[in-house]
Amino acid sequence: MKIRNIILLTLLVALFLGCAGREPTPGVTDSEILIGNIQDLSGPMKELGMALPHGSNLYFNYINGKGGIHGRKIKMVIEDHQYNPQKAVAAAKKLVEQNQVFCFYQVIGTSPCEALRPTLEEYEIPLIAPATQSGTMSDRSRRGWKYIFHTDTGYDKQANILVDYAYEQNGDAKVGVIYQDDDYGANVLKGIAEAEERHGITVQKEAYQRGATDFAGQVMNLLKGGTTHVIIGGVVREPIIVMKTAAAMSYAPQFLGISPTMDHRVVLGAGKEGEGFIVANFAQLYNSDAEGAKLYRELFENSGTDPKVMGMYNFYGFMTAMVLVEGLERAGKRLTRARLIRAMEGFKNWDGMGVFPGISYGPSDRAGTESVVLVANRGGTQQIISDWIE
């Protein structure tokens, strides 16, 4: 009798444990993985906000067409934050609570990403490939650092490398920097300060306000200071105007740019004044021979999109989508947020079909890449002129 009771009880317990299945992961079903992207669709960076997700979807559709990741198709939901940090947080909460997304991907802008840190901690949800090159993204002293996987080489690191490059070219170089007086510029200045200390020099610093269209004062100061190498920490319009203004003053230093100035519109807009402009970039060009870039061009042409969209920012969306897909692939069939974080931490020099210099993460490393390649404008086309520089 007793033995029968024990057997019955064991069976009951086994049945109970069998029924109590694992709690389902939000945003993951047998056929779909839902990811959340928060872009600037109607704010100051709306042009990028349209180009980036388009590039990402090119790759997601390609992967979905091949059967998805472990049988699951990727679906991306996009919210608009208008470059407002508080709206970014509201959008993130909406994506987690209403849409039940699995993870965040490619939120654009430094301050919106910084504002998300408490939310990432609260929901223990990872943010893969934030669309900002600010070095603060991989800063481990900040809240919620372990949920953010930054792919790009930070602005600080880029500025540092550019100063080194100037001194390699000319031992007597006098370096100046024109920077945007905001979070982007602050990170550039951090790198400049490190380079100043290393080389025992003083870099001439000229600030401008976001949205400025007149740089005559800054260029004149650099001319007066006798700078031979000028680092431009701008986006698209700023390097064009700076180089044209300098040419009008018959001032011809070597212009160097931080990665946001990589856009091919700079080459088009600056014309002959932009000849020789050298930019640091954290990945291969979209028109390079890397396998990933070839695939991008092929998928883009097949998509029938307006050719004007093709370019650095569209390709950036594509590249970061490769990072996310690789992470999801490595996380395995039983997908959870914790497993994705562990899988991402396993990246070691992963180059994404030759596009990246080698992305590495670890339990206490969220920096992604630490190198850049230098790209020069030669006769109106962008050409890579260096190996990966650390």
Add this chain to the structure above:
Amino acid sequence: MKSRYADENLSWIAPLVLLVIAIPFLIRGVTFSYRYYLYVLNIAGIYTILAVGLDILSGYTGLISLGHAGFFAIGAYTSAVLVDQAGIPFGLSLIITPIITGFFGLVVGFPALRVSGMYLGLTTMGFGFIARRLIIALRAWTEGSAGLEVSNPVLFGFEFASDWANYFLIFTFVVAVVVVARRVMNSKIGRAFMAIRDSERAAEAAGVNLTRYKLLAFFMSAVLAGLAGVLFAHTMRFISTDHFDILLSIYFIIMILVGGVGSIYGAVLGSVFIVLLDFLLIPAFKDWMALFVAIEVADIQSLIFGLIMFLFIIFQPMGLYGVWLKMRIYWKLFPFNPKKRFT
């Protein structure tokens, strides 16, 4: 002797408090995504405090301000620095910071003694820019434009770490500010403010000290903006100069215009309406539209926002509070309404 407030109807306070307490429970009962809605309501609550202050200045006293984002930013950054770097308790910062911001209000208020109208608007707008530049320049404390992480509010040993807890903290202040502001506006001070708004010369002739009351209006308004800033910094837990731009100042002006200028309830209705519209209704409408039309450009959000402002100013110059007043009079007189009066 009869009290000054004996005639005032105070019966609305209790239902108002009950409603405010009930709202989060109702939302939690209805939807799983209550934290998202509470977050939006918390923003609305913080903006309400600021809008009440702005209404005291612009609605009651007639002094336009396009620089309230500046006071708001000073409040937020001052509290973040005082609490996280100087080690002052949050409770103390709730008192000190609004007073510090109030003094900035006095400084800005001085030009108001000489200039008015659009020129005052420009002066205050200039202050908004200066405040932002000042915050960026004081990098050692504010981390410049990179933004600043801020600690959670801690009051009497209790840490407000969730949207749920923050709601009760913020709305305690909202109710207190609304009650106090209404009382003050019904007092000698409020009447002096309105006299200045309607005619400075007449007010002066009636014995209103223009200098004193104009500065007082600026001080009170900045104190409330500072209080809103403290709550904003510690409940949002991250502040950045990106947030406190000129558009935010205009956003506040729109709130009091849509709510109804010159009424405390109007400021409350306006700020809640605009925040809900901006954060919930327009995005929901956009999502709904996307089911039928392929919307590539998200500018539709700004378009709808602008259209609503436009229609309000043309057809409802008294704002939402005006609509409420009309409805109240309509039902009081029903069914003996004079024809065409309420159309």
